[in-house]
Amino acid sequence: MSTIARFLFGRRARRRWIHLILGGALAMPYVLVGSLAVGPATGSTNVFGSFTLQLASFALGLPIAALTSLFPLTRPLEVAAVRSLCGVDDDRLADGPARSRSAKGRAAAWFTLHLGFGGIIAGMSLAVPPFAVVLIVLPIFAGLRDPRLGLPEALDHTWALTLAPVAGAAVLVALAACAAASGALLARWAPALLGPTPEDRLAAAEARAADLAVRNRLARELHDSVGHALSAVTLQASAARRVLDTNPDFVREALAAIEDTTRRTVTELDAVLGVLRNGDSTVPAPTLAADLDDLLHRTRTAGLRITTTIDVAPETLPPVVSREAYRIVQEGLSNALKHADDKQVTLHIEATGGHLDIALENPLRDLGGAPQRGAGNCATSHNEPADKRRPAERPRGHHGLHGITDRARLLGGTAHAGPVEDTWRLHVRLPRKGPA
Template identity: 35%
Template structure:
């Protein structure tokens, strides 16, 4: 009850009135098709009842249409303040259609009833104004003629209070009915959860792409810029090479960034940059120019690897070199890529940073997700005085 009283003091409690007006208005385009049915019965009440029955049947059939249900959800969210999920444009099942048709009938019926009732109650409020203006000396209430006077003031207040109570109660009823009959079914909730999971997975993938590409470029460029600043006077040629490396790495990162932003904007976009293990030597060269002593060993038919496996392998090597450069600093790094008949193995080994591991937690978490998506295994941690990153990805279903 306290909640109902609070609704009387809030504008949102009266959302049901415009929603009722909409429901009454929905009967206007359908009424001409229902009126001829009244001619099939004798004059009197049965004829009116038949016309109302035909009107309800036509509204129910109209509610079976998918666009009508989407309109009903949008109207409930906009006018009643509900948060019903959009049913989408997929073909709805018959149970959902029947619920939508039933709600359209109830919306129109109770909407028209509320409009009429509030209109009658509003007459009591208007009677005060007519009495004060002297426009009317008598009023007829339910067939009884009475003389206008000060008694219209308390009557108007009572009728206004009744109108407020009825409207707030109707608003609550409309909200409950809309959530029950226009809300998603169990199957629709499952489909909605799947769509949300797909969107979340896509966002996580894009976050990994940005972390791997941009993070690697920024780390390399920062170190190269510092080196160029130290060598600009003593070894200008080496400084120019460092600046050239920064330019090349930045251009590559911009391509990746353009692709990811195109996906976020859902634009027809630029082709995804093809970074595969066939370019792992380019990663090694850039890392060497940044100060790492990269000893790269590639074995097996790397060029024949599946495209998805080769792309993820490239990112694994990239992240391993980035972490080595970021946390251990310039030094020796052993990188081995082995493409066997049944699996791809990648191992990156570098010195521990200051005798204790400080891996990039977010980067390793992203790598773990990449490898797990390909049914592989990732192992990263200290191995004696060195840090070892090893990833194994099967190339066959049964591997």
């Protein structure tokens, strides 16, 4: 009994009833338009004085409603109403206007059903409760049995008066059952008629892919710019602390380098945040042509010995290639700062045919059976004195190498990193003309 009571009068049933009454309210203008055609066709001056003519006006108004449902906002409004009142899961309904012909047809079918069921239930909700109340109180108020009120003469019999309250209550229950059943049917049909089409799913997937691409781009920019700066600043501060009492000139140089690095990093961070705020940035991104010398100077100040060979004029590179090449070199040097055993790196940039080749190499050191360490693999020797050991490092996810690979792939190039004999080598090849 409790299950039946919840189905007929529970919170969900009441909300669906409201949804149906809203459909009836939406149907009224179309019924009025239908009556304008039914009246002259039947010669009637009072269409609403005849129940048959009312039904005819209602039936004529529904096709008109189906046509107006092609308005773009119809489906979003109906979806919002279904989500709020019918208890249908959000992920089973589509977002936005119907775009394809099939989606528009299904939205029109839903709108017609909503107004059709809603018009019937709304009409019953207006007419049935007063009649049921009269039946319930009929044995008490003799005046209600006046023939001028139009009630059937059979209600004057004693047995009819006895059963009238039961009949009135049954009529109310029947109204609730009709409303609950209609609401349940509409809730079941809603995902099929208002659910996403293949085109909607494709559009949603494309939007998610675009959002993910932006997120990945921001992640790469933050990792490569801020990550490199923090690594350099950390090493510079560590070196300055060790020689604070013995080499004040070096400390002053290290502090100046830290100041310059942080200032540049704030500028680059503004560029990345500009992408977040406005989708673009007015701060130019660093490029190989304009910023390579400063990058090498800052990295050398951090303690890395760099031998460079540049066999290409960076200013001749397209801006997108110059920008991504700068980030690749920056990340490669950052990895060497953090992980290379011998703080010595060879950087080679050259143009070969239609490609730009970037190679970074640093020697690996044999630790007597321990894993060799390079720009992508490191370990801490516990045989060193405590004051010379490296700080414990957090587990790394190789995000830098993944970022380099992503940058190269987006331009149509390739990236490889790993040990080659006694050298750790990073090699990236980019097309000189940028992405095809």
